Amino acid sequence: MSTEPIVVRVKIFGQEYGIKAEADADYIRKVAEYLDAKMRDVEETLPAGSTPMKIAVLAALNLTDELFMAWEERDRMRQELEDRAKQLSEKMARELGEF
Numbered sequence: 001m002s003t004e005p006i007v008v009r010v011k012i013f014g015q016e017y018g019i020k021a022e023a024d025a026d027y028i029r030k031v032a033e034y035l036d037a038k039m040r041d042v043e044e045t046l047p048a049g050s051t052p053m054k055i056a057v058l059a060a061l062n063l064t065d066e067l068f069m070a071w072e073e074r075d076r077m078r079q080e081l082e083d084r085a086k087q088l089s090e091k092m093a094r095e096l097g098e099f
Helices: 024-043 052-097
Strands: 006-012 016-023
Touching: 016 024, 016 052, 024 052
Parallel strands: none
Antiparallel strands: 006 016
16 A cells, blocks of 8 residues: 655745655655754855855765764764674573583
């Protein structure tokens, strides 16, 4: 059963967009609000009169950096869990081997 796409109206950096998606409308709004906040953060660091395109590109770079850092953290945690699981498995094998 597939979900019918909906159109969610959002405002990002002063522009209104209709986002067509199968995701929950509240989720789409939350994502749009996050992007809007990131663009406004970038705007505050730039000289007055910076173009919306420049602001969007720099916000995209910041978001991409966040994404890459999250991937690195996920990979680190995954490796840590795999190492711990291997240690526990080996310990269980040793303990059970003593019976």
